[in-house]
Amino acid sequence: MEYQPGVCNIGPAQRRRRLLLGVVSLLAAAALVAAILAVGWPRWTLVLTTFPLYGAAMGYFQHRERFCVGFAGMGVFDAGDGTERVDDPEALAADRRRAVRLNVKSLAVGGLLAVAIYGVAVVAP
Structure with a gap:
């Protein structure tokens, strides 16, 4: 595997x-949903599952897209031969733009799923 700025930075x-x-x-x-329901906290606290x-x-997105947001922020990549610096300013800028897009997409998915969980909990008895 090879490093590709803004496309792939992990092996x-x-x-x-x-x-x-992602799995953890x-x-x-x-576990948070189960705890909130078991303890009897207000249903709105289910929104905390956003995090x-x-x-x-x-x-999941980092795995699927072969791109690490943290590495982009630090200006490094690891395509399988160890961590190396990204020295090209254009490559670094491409990586950071990709990192912002992945962050926004992940936050949107997390927020939408949390709202869906809250909605189901409010409708369900």
Whole structure:
């Protein structure tokens, strides 16, 4: 695998780590929903699932798109041969634009899922 600015900045090992982040975050969201319902907190607190659902979406999207938002912010990439710096300013700018898009997409998915969970909880007895 090869580094491609704004397209791909992580290899298979890093992709697996991002997928694990997504799975753990999804489990955390499920645990949070269960805890809120079990304890009897107000239904609006289900909106707090936005945060772990954002993490789940971020992990999934980073895995699928072979792109790490954090690496883009730090100006590095790891295509499988270890972490290396991105020295080209244009490549760095492309990576950071991609990182912003992935962040916005992940936040939108996390927020929409949280609203859906809240909606189901309000309608369900």
